[in-house]
Structure formats: structure tokens, C-alpha cells
Amino acid sequence: MNAHAAWSHPQLLAQVLRPRRDGRSEVALRIDALGEPRRALALEQAIRALPGVQRVAILPTARRLRVVWDTHRLSLDALVERCTAMQCPAQPLPHDDADDARAAELHDALKRLLVAGMCMMQVMAYALVIYLGAVDFVDFTTRGLFRWLGFLTTIPLVAYSAQPFFAGAWRELRARRLGIHLPVALAVALVFLASAYDTLRGAGEIYFDSVNMFVFLLLAARYVELHARHRGNAQGDAAIDAAPLLAQRRRADGTLETVPALALRAGDMAHVAEGATVPADGVLESASARLDEALLSGESRPVLRRRGERLAAGSVLLDGPATLRVECSGEATALARIGALAARARQARDFAAASDRDIARFVVRVLALTTLTAAGWLLVDPARAFDAALAVLVVACPCAFALTAPAAFARALGVLARHGVLVTDGAALDRLARVDVALFDKTGTLGVPQLGIAGVEPLRGDSREEALALAAALARESSHPLARVLADAAAQCGPPRQAEGVEAIAGAGLRGMVAGRALRLGRADFALDRAQAGIHANSALLLADADGAIAAFHLAEHPRRDAQATLDALRGDGIAACIASGDTPARVAALATRLGIADWHAHQAPADKLALLGALRAAGHVVLAVGDGSNDAPILAGADVSAALGGGTGLAQAQADLLLADDRLAGLAHARAVACQVRDIVAQGRRWSLLYNLCAVPFAALGFVPPWLAGIGMSLSSLAVVANALRTGRESGHSRQELRA
Structure with missing residues (x-):
């Protein structure tokens, strides 16, 4: 079977083809050549010319090509072969419902933005005629005609483009909470209904141009934020695409x-x-x-x-x-686990959830200011009450306040993913910026164990090779760093032995049957009874059976290449380091001394680590836990923020908020720098929103800001904070390079 013909295999077709309701099929192709515009255009034309092809969509930034076609007229292997013939090798990708949902969401947002833009341009042209009538005579029939044209053109904008705001407001009301959609929906509805009423009666002011600009600019800010969020999510898709x-x-x-x-x-x-x-x-x-x-x-x-x-x-x-x-x-595979975590990252909690209460309080104040403004003008000049209240409602709308955090967090996810750090919980970045203690596991996290044949000490007459082969039979069933070291060291000792009924005891070791013998591999107090364990208390690993110890394994351990630089960077940022390890005191102290860590704890079972974590948190510390083994899973789940190494166990990764996919600790310092930058940018955006409101609301309440100017000001404010949020990660790139060096 050649490479192209292999794509006719039913198992592969089930992975990559997405059936459609119209009977056609859709496939996503990874094509690196799409980064070159000429080749991308030539390939698109060549594929459109194939029989049965209905639609071709190119996503240059993601290097993806989506094709909808009739599989009865054109097979997948023929489609892939055509791409190869165009010197654009293609890799069909597993169909991903999340990717389809993102594409549909972005496409829907773009359509609503385009409709709003078209309506805005038309209504502005009609409004120009009416504005000219204020300085030069335009007969009332012509003015009335253009008022009606503005009304008819605004209907699609309100009914279609602004529909997400109305739907969002309805969801907020049903949930009995206040959010950013309610004031937007109120502003759009009030402006449109009041202007429609004045159009029908042929008198009064109309603000169709204001509502059109308001919706268009707000949709533009939302589209920029949505596009940035999708770009961030797409970084995690690289793991899935590469498989x-x-x-x-x-x-x-x-x-x-x-x-x-x-x-x-x-x-x-x-x-x-x-x-x-x-x-x-x-x-x-x-x-x-x-x-x-x-x-x-x-x-x-x-x-x-x-x-x-x-x-x-x-x-x-x-x-x-x-x-x-x-x-x-x-x-x-490790790659599949990373892909699963990337999918989990896509479904991370709403970045703005932590600030829902702040937004609700903001909305309450906006509605209260609007009501007070209307009441005040009703007492002074009722004719100006509606315009002034509407201007306050639009000016004080908390869109900029609410968009800052999602835009900054979305940008941060993309930046960190490009540097080997996957964030599976968006709220973890906020907590990471407040961390002041980092609690590390030792073996496999800060230290890298090594074992040579000279480090095997037979205790009952077995050869070193035989003892190592028996231990490796158990070790191959575990992903713990020490177990991997034993398995790798035994690779040169002949055919591997098979173990049966292997059971892992968290923080202690492994037990199982090898060649009919019940063996235990792990700490001395696990492998031996209490009386014998004291003799071998300083051994890192012991292999034993019912008759006693078989062999001791003396592993050398040295710090990870980037451990010292990472610890120095964290200390420089005010974060204290602590080690909690299940290893012996002598070995923990040796590594802690080399890394300059004064606070260390040995012989720590998972329950002991949790108790240590509880003590730190009770003392008021915000704790980052870092580990890689299954025995670290409880502390990773219980910490304020947790990080697991990419080479760690699946259980540890499943509990972690951050995955260091590159298996390098340097990602911690980089993630901390980005988290602090996100915190600062969110604070800047909110300060700007508050300052803007403090300056603009009094003028709007006093009647000096017409509704159309209020709409422009609020929308441009939202665009400004989104653009500022997209700076996330640009200033922290140097720290990554310094840590690597």
C-alpha cells in the first residue's frame, strides 16, 4: 500500500472525514505551503477544478485547507495525490468538532460585522442629507424620504447584527445577573425604537446613524477579541495536527x-x-x-x-x-495527552468569570446614573431627558471594562503555547501572578536520576545484570522517573522480562510477579519489613522478595539543566522555593544544597505533602506546586496553581493547571512573567475605562454629548483596550531566551 492509497483505509477515513447533512464530506488538510500566497492560490484553483468539489476554504495562519466534496466522485487519496502533484504535500487531520465550532463562530461574527458595516455606510449617507438640511434648505419631502430610508436600512442591523447583544441580555436576565449585554441591548433598542417612532410621526430627532455606528464599532472590537482568542486556541492544535x-x-x-x-x-x-x-x-x-x-x-x-x-x-x-x-x-502517546490538554484548554473556564461581580456592580451604577440623569432632566427640561439619558447609557457602557480580561488572557494562552506551556485553566494565570511560594517535587522535577551498571549492588549473590533485569520488569509498568531510569539501564541486559499483576503504591513503590516470584521495588520501608528496613534506610531503591532484599540501586542525581536558572528567576520575582520529596533526607539535602534551597522535607508521602501544602496556605501563602509523578497528583490538585512536566504521568498532567510540554522548568518563569503582564494590562484597561467614564459621563449627563458621539467614544474605547491587551507576551520574550541560554 503506497502512502496515497493508504487514505482509502476505512479506519483512516473514519478519523478524518466529517459527514455533512447534504451527503457530502468535509476534510481539513494541513499544508505548510499555504504560507506562500502564490502557491496557495494555485492549489486552490487546482482543487476547485477536481470533480465533485463544492467548496474550498483556506486558513493561511493555521496552514489548513478545508474541502467539501462528493466522495462518490473523488476519493480522499486522489485529493491528497493532487496536492502532492502541486508540490504542496497535504496531511489530512482528524476532524475536530471544536475546530468546526470555532470556525463557525468566527464566520458568524464576521457576517454580522459586514452587515453592520454595510448598513452603517448607507445610513451615514442618508444622514448626511439630513445634516445638510440644518445649514441649507432641503424640502421636507426629501428629508422625510431619507429618514424612512435610514429606518429601513437599520432594521437588518438591529434584527441580525445586534442579535447577539439581545440574546446575551436575555440570558443574563434569565440567570438573574447583570452583565455587559444588558446596557448594550437597552441602548440599541431605545435608540432604534425612539427614532422609529419619530420617523412614523414625521417629527423629532432620529439617531439611526448613532445606533449603526455603535453596533458596528462594538462588533469590530468583539471580532478583534474573538480572533485573538481563536489564534491562542490554535496554538494548542499544533500538537493535534502534528500527530x-x-x-x-x-x-x-x-x-x-x-x-x-x-x-x-x-x-x-x-x-x-x-x-x-x-x-x-x-x-x-x-x-x-x-x-x-x-x-x-x-x-x-x-x-x-x-x-x-x-x-x-x-x-x-x-x-x-x-x-x-x-x-x-x-x-x-505523550503527544496525544498534550493534544487532549489542548482541547481541555479550549474549554477552560470563562476568563471573565472572576470579575463577574465587578461587571455586575458596574452595570448597576450605569443603570442608576442613566435613571438619575433622566429624572433630573425631566424636572429641568423634559424634551432633553431622553437624549441625555441615552448618552449616559452609551458612554458608561462597561464594554471596555469587560473586554480587557478576555482579550489579554486569550493573547496570553497563544504566547505561552508557542513557548511550550499549555494552560488548561485560564483562571490559573490570575493566581499565578499572586504566587509567593513554589513547592517542588524532587525526583524527575528538580533532579534527573541516572543509573549505571556499577550502581547496582546485589545483596544475595545475583549478578548485577540479573538483579537489574528483575527490577526493570516491574519498572516498565510505571512512568515514574526512577522507574524509567531502571528500565532504560536494563535495555542492554538482554531480552526484557515480563511482569504480571503489577500494582503501584503512590509514594512507595511497585509490587508484582516476575517468573513466579512476588517482588517489591521501592523504598526500604515498603520493600522490606520494619526490622530489615532500617539496615537499608539510605538506599534510594530496593528490590526484595519474601526472603529479603535482593539488590540495592544507588542512583546518581544531578539538577535539571535549567533548574538553577529557573529558581533564580523565581527568587528574583519574590517567590520562595521549597522541596517536598519522598526520598531519603541525605539525598534530598544534597540536591537542595546544590540548588540553594534551605526549606526541604524528606520521606514525604502524598498525605504529608498535602499537609505541608495546607500549612503553607494557612500561613497566608499562595502556592505553586510542581511535579511529574502520579504521587504528586493530590498536591497538584490542591495547590492554588499547579504545573506538571510534559514527561510526567498522565494522572499528574490531568490535575495540573499548566503543562510544561517541553519538559523544561524554564516555562515556569516565562509563565509567571506573562501572568504578571496580563495582570498589569487588565489593570491598565480597567483604569482607562474608569477614567474615561469619570471624564465623559458628567458631560453626557449635562447634555453636552449627543448619542452619536457617545457611541463613537465608547466603541473606540473598547477597541483601544483590546489593542492594548494584544501586547501581552511581547515584553516577556527576552526572559525565555535568557533562561534557555
Whole structure:
């Protein structure tokens, strides 16, 4: 099966084709060449000429091409082959309902904006005639005609373009809460109804131009914010897009076959060609290979991997070919976990939720000011009461106040995703800016363990190789950093042993059956009874059976390459560091001393770590917890903010607010810098909103601001705070480079 014909496989078609109600199918293609306008145009024309193609949509920033066509007239493999013939290799992507929803949301917002723009231009032209009539005579019949034209042209704007504001106001009223949609809906409805009434009776002022400008400029600000949010969400899609759907598997006779990547099983030998993407997580069987792991690390420099080292799905092989022994594929890969977390990030809590009470109070004040203004003018000059109250309602509308946080947070998500940090809870950024204590796990987080054959100490006459092979049989069933070290060290000790009934005890170790023997691997107080455990208390890992200790494993540990720089950056930002580890006091103290951490705690079970976390929070600290193992999951779930390493366990990642997808601690300092910048930008936007209201509302209440000018001022204010929010991340990029250096 060649690469193109493989796309006729039913398992692949089910992954990538999205059936439509009209009987056609839709597919999204990842095409890197779409960044070049000429090639993108030529490809679009070539695809439109194919039989059965109904619609082609290009998304240049996402490097995606969406095609709707009749699969009975054109097969997917023929479509992919056509792209290749145009020198634009295409990678069909799994159909994603979230991506479809985002595209539909953005398309709907754009349509409403375009309708509002068209109506605004027409109504402004009609209004010009009426304004000219104030300085030069225009007969009443002509003025009446243009008033009616303005009325008829504004109807589509109110009924269609402004519909999201009315729907939002209705939702807010049903939920018995006040939000930004209510004053907008009131302003639009009051202006339109009052102007329509004056048009019908042929007298009085009309403000169709004001309502058109108001809705158009507000929709423009919303569209900018929505586009920024979608760009941020699209960064997480890179993990999903990069996962290859095809793989080359080596048969028993040595020949290659092209199969769906999902069909790979543990133990299969996959062939990865030069320039191809690694299709599954596994172990390199070739002597060495250079890979681009930018998807996971954000680092553009190639990484050299040697035989026995693990390769992650989604990495690109720069020197090939290479042979990969598959360990896991499909949804079990690290890349798939990152993709799942990216999807979780898309559904993160509403960024503005934390400020709902502030917005509600703001809206109450706006409505109160509007009511007071109307009441005051009814006493002084009833004819001017409506105009003055309307101007206050529009000027004081809290749109700029409410748009600041979503725009800044959306921008922050995109910036952090490009630098290897996935945010799965948008509210975590606000808490991260207030953190003053960072609580770290040791093994695998701050320290990287290593084990050579000389570090294996047999205690009952077994050879080092035999003891290591027995321990590795249990270790292969765990993703704990120490277990991975043992499994990697045993790769050169012959065929792997098989373990049965392996059970992981959080913070203690592993137990299971190997060759009919009940073995325990872990801390001395877990592997041995209390009387024997004291003899081996200083051993990092022990392997034991019912007769006692079999071997001790003495692991060397050194700090992660970027641990010291990250800790220094956090300390410089006022964050104290603390270590909570299940390891022995001697080993914890050694690493803490090297990293300059005075506050450390050893022999910490998960319950002990939670107790330590509770004590810190009771003392008034805001705590960031960082870990990578399943035993860290409770503290990650309980901390104010939590971060897990990309190489950690799935359970740890599932509990974390931040995922350091590049497996580098430097992402913490970068995320902290961005979080602080978001906090400052949100504060700037809100200060601007308050200052604008303090200056403009008195003039509006005194009748000096007509409704059309109030609409322009409020809308431009919203655009200004959104534009300011898009600065997020630009000033913190240097810190990332400094930490890498």
C-alpha cells in the first residue's frame, strides 16, 4: 500500500472525514505551503477544478485547507495525490468538532460585522442629507424620504447584527445577573425604537446613524477579541495536527507496509524515513538520530538521540532513516495527552468569570446614573431627558471594562503555547501572578536520576545484570522517573522480562510477579519489613522478595539543566522555593544544597505533602506546586496553581493547571512573567475605562454629548483596550531566551 492509497483505509477515513447533512464530506488538510500566497492560490484553483468539489476554504495562519466534496466522485487519496502533484504535500487531520465550532463562530461574527458595516455606510449617507438640511434648505419631502430610508436600512442591523447583544441580555436576565449585554441591548433598542417612532410621526430627532455606528464599532472590537482568542486556541492544535495518521511498519520478512498509525502495537518495529514524523512513542533501535522536537520543547535546535533512548510521537527525524520499537500509539502517546490538554484548554473556564461581580456592580451604577440623569432632566427640561439619558447609557457602557480580561488572557494562552506551556485553566494565570511560594517535587522535577551498571549492588549473590533485569520488569509498568531510569539501564541486559499483576503504591513503590516470584521495588520501608528496613534506610531503591532484599540501586542525581536558572528567576520575582520529596533526607539535602534551597522535607508521602501544602496556605501563602509523578497528583490538585512536566504521568498532567510540554522548568518563569503582564494590562484597561467614564459621563449627563458621539467614544474605547491587551507576551520574550541560554 503506497502512502496515497493508504487514505482509502476505512479506519483512516473514519478519523478524518466529517459527514455533512447534504451527503457530502468535509476534510481539513494541513499544508505548510499555504504560507506562500502564490502557491496557495494555485492549489486552490487546482482543487476547485477536481470533480465533485463544492467548496474550498483556506486558513493561511493555521496552514489548513478545508474541502467539501462528493466522495462518490473523488476519493480522499486522489485529493491528497493532487496536492502532492502541486508540490504542496497535504496531511489530512482528524476532524475536530471544536475546530468546526470555532470556525463557525468566527464566520458568524464576521457576517454580522459586514452587515453592520454595510448598513452603517448607507445610513451615514442618508444622514448626511439630513445634516445638510440644518445649514441649507432641503424640502421636507426629501428629508422625510431619507429618514424612512435610514429606518429601513437599520432594521437588518438591529434584527441580525445586534442579535447577539439581545440574546446575551436575555440570558443574563434569565440567570438573574447583570452583565455587559444588558446596557448594550437597552441602548440599541431605545435608540432604534425612539427614532422609529419619530420617523412614523414625521417629527423629532432620529439617531439611526448613532445606533449603526455603535453596533458596528462594538462588533469590530468583539471580532478583534474573538480572533485573538481563536489564534491562542490554535496554538494548542499544533500538537493535534502534528500527530501522523500513517506509519510504515516492518513485517517479519523485513519488508515495509504502510498502515494507520493507530494500528501500531507495542513491540512493532516502525520505519521512520528522513524528514518524516515519528508516528508513536517508542525506543530508538538505530545507533543514533537527530530530531526536531520543537513541537514539544519549543526549541528549534536539533536534538541527538542514541540507541535505547525514547522518541516522542510528533518529533521530526532530520537524519534518517531510523528504526523505532513502538511502546505506545494513538491516544496513549505523550503527544496525544498534550493534544487532549489542548482541547481541555479550549474549554477552560470563562476568563471573565472572576470579575463577574465587578461587571455586575458596574452595570448597576450605569443603570442608576442613566435613571438619575433622566429624572433630573425631566424636572429641568423634559424634551432633553431622553437624549441625555441615552448618552449616559452609551458612554458608561462597561464594554471596555469587560473586554480587557478576555482579550489579554486569550493573547496570553497563544504566547505561552508557542513557548511550550499549555494552560488548561485560564483562571490559573490570575493566581499565578499572586504566587509567593513554589513547592517542588524532587525526583524527575528538580533532579534527573541516572543509573549505571556499577550502581547496582546485589545483596544475595545475583549478578548485577540479573538483579537489574528483575527490577526493570516491574519498572516498565510505571512512568515514574526512577522507574524509567531502571528500565532504560536494563535495555542492554538482554531480552526484557515480563511482569504480571503489577500494582503501584503512590509514594512507595511497585509490587508484582516476575517468573513466579512476588517482588517489591521501592523504598526500604515498603520493600522490606520494619526490622530489615532500617539496615537499608539510605538506599534510594530496593528490590526484595519474601526472603529479603535482593539488590540495592544507588542512583546518581544531578539538577535539571535549567533548574538553577529557573529558581533564580523565581527568587528574583519574590517567590520562595521549597522541596517536598519522598526520598531519603541525605539525598534530598544534597540536591537542595546544590540548588540553594534551605526549606526541604524528606520521606514525604502524598498525605504529608498535602499537609505541608495546607500549612503553607494557612500561613497566608499562595502556592505553586510542581511535579511529574502520579504521587504528586493530590498536591497538584490542591495547590492554588499547579504545573506538571510534559514527561510526567498522565494522572499528574490531568490535575495540573499548566503543562510544561517541553519538559523544561524554564516555562515556569516565562509563565509567571506573562501572568504578571496580563495582570498589569487588565489593570491598565480597567483604569482607562474608569477614567474615561469619570471624564465623559458628567458631560453626557449635562447634555453636552449627543448619542452619536457617545457611541463613537465608547466603541473606540473598547477597541483601544483590546489593542492594548494584544501586547501581552511581547515584553516577556527576552526572559525565555535568557533562561534557555
